[in-house]
Amino acid sequence: MSNRNDPPRQRRGSEQITLKQVAEVAGVSAITASRALNTPERVNDATRERILEAVERLGYVPNLVAGSLASSRSRFIAVIVPSLANAVFIEVIHGLQETFEAQGYQILLGNTDYDLQREYQLVRTFLGWSCSALVTAGLRHNEACLGLLRQWDKPVMEVMELGEGLDLNVGLDHQDAGRCMATHLLKRGYRSIVYVGACMDRDYRAAMRFAGHRSVLEAAGLQAPLIELQRLGSLDAGAEGLDRALAELSKVDAVHFANDDLAVGALLHAQRRGLSVPEDVAIAGFNGLPLGQHVTPRLTTILSPRETMGRLAAEQVLRRLDRILDHAHEPPSQHNVGFTLSLGEST
């Protein structure tokens, strides 16, 4: 049994300045100091000034971990993307980051490398950080992950693709995008059109675009051959894709690539091979990366509003977070950001 006369246990803690010390210096209680920093309007001007002065003088840095535990909410937003190698996700993250940081939220970034099991683990970790909301790329998750997210009571935003999701959704219709480009190619008079994708089992949105592409070609009574590369999209892979398309199939007149990285890689490779685009072979992409507009001929592609998608997603989440404070309930929502066919001279 411990006795009240026992010496106190050895302290741990990080020997940092605490709010209590700030409060002492300012001659107020800890809670008033807390209020001065978090809800300044609830504190008398003179008092607040004294407290802020003490903060400055002591070099106080708030312990956000303690604050989050006490209030059971952090100002974290979990963001989960399948890859950092792809400029597309970087731009979405950028849009998210700008919008969230302006409101004092910090992004917790996770990278799944296109692995749903990894996604589940990231979600678990992130929930453990009491995130205020979670943004994830895509509508596909494994069962364990779905289970966690369904019973979680904070906003979940699924971006990149459009559809029935868990809660909030901002994206575009990839099948439609595939149809759009295929229709364009047909209208231009191409008849022997190959689709080239990379790791489409993982990048399933590319597979959705192919599905749209195929439906249009088949409706026109044409075949829709597919070449699938065993590595993720890159300029190199695009070069390989073009070579294979031309080698494995006869009289190909157009290649529809799953993304701009592949398409530009192919276009530059065509230059090296001395093929003229689009006379010898037409090339189309998807995403609308700036690079595609700098090559000659300019790439025909589908422009997706990536940064806008990020910004919009963040805004929707922020609005939802406000509503939660008001104890209002909101239904799930979907928002189609659409896309634009960007015509270059490559088709």
Add this chain to the structure above:
Amino acid sequence: MSNRNDPPRQRRGSEQITLKQVAEVAGVSAITASRALNTPERVNDATRERILEAVERLGYVPNLVAGSLASSRSRFIAVIVPSLANAVFIEVIHGLQETFEAQGYQILLGNTDYDLQREYQLVRTFLGWSCSALVTAGLRHNEACLGLLRQWDKPVMEVMELGEGLDLNVGLDHQDAGRCMATHLLKRGYRSIVYVGACMDRDYRAAMRFAGHRSVLEAAGLQAPLIELQRLGSLDAGAEGLDRALAELSKVDAVHFANDDLAVGALLHAQRRGLSVPEDVAIAGFNGLPLGQHVTPRLTTILSPRETMGRLAAEQVLRRLDRILDHAHEPPSQHNVGFTLSLGEST
């Protein structure tokens, strides 16, 4: 005064499963459950199994916020970069992320947009999260930031450039890189060489490369004209840079760009303008982005080991963290990752 017979206050908390509940189900105390999850080797096999079963059954997700507060350390690594738009930083981040995540650390990513005041604020926030270490791009910080970091007792890693830093340092010598390219251009016989940079007051590493470049040209008795663009590096900016270099200066025979984005932008623009590279004008870059090897002619550039730099930086930080556990003290260190001159046909 409150009385011991008063009803208990209303609970807050997030109604999540807690470790205590897991422990109850498993018939042990909370600390044993904690040990089963964090230091499994200190718990009897049978007991541990019972606990893990309870974790599974209840769908327990550890509250990392509480854990961090109690132990006054999180498994966060703060990573601060000046931009996400630049592929260079993305690759460094990738290297860091892979290495840290493998050891169970989570990256907290901050973006300063090349603003040192913003860096200070991010550092403040991140210290508030009890990060285990901090990785930041560059050796320049403002006074407030330096003050915070100097009195902080955890590893600080400065990457990208080489030099006397706060603690750990992994990078390359940018002046040397500038000298290397200038020497190469001279050796090739170019005599009227322009340097084109973008926002070099912010991207001061580009300014360091220019300093190296200039020293070589001046030592050879040549002028070292500089054109500075008012926007950050991009393909567009590179095109503008080339136009201005050719318009504002007479008989330019080579342009040394501050980075590959600019250089490739210029190279593609030269194609559009019908200029032949390197006959009409030679073009050189810095970074060694894959794109530079796909254009025709291939770009002469300086290859910096970006992902390696990230991985190496992470490894050094991890080693230091291990040593701290052993209460060993380590001196500051510097590590030069070097660079390679990558010869294309553009010079």
Add this chain to the structure above:
DNA sequence: TGCTGTGATGTTAGCGCTAACATCGTTTTA
């Protein structure tokens, strides 16, 4: 036999902060 060491588990007391409720003087309202 008693002593020490060891492995497994438990008890206690916080980590630093904030939600909930309490207090009190002043102002507004019926």
Add this chain to the structure above:
DNA sequence: TAAAACGATGTTAGCGCTAACATCACAGCA
């Protein structure tokens, strides 16, 4: 003029977890 409302601040009790110390059974040893 009493009652209610309000604004500013304080008191108390945790948030969920883990460090430090405590306990206990049992093994090893002289």
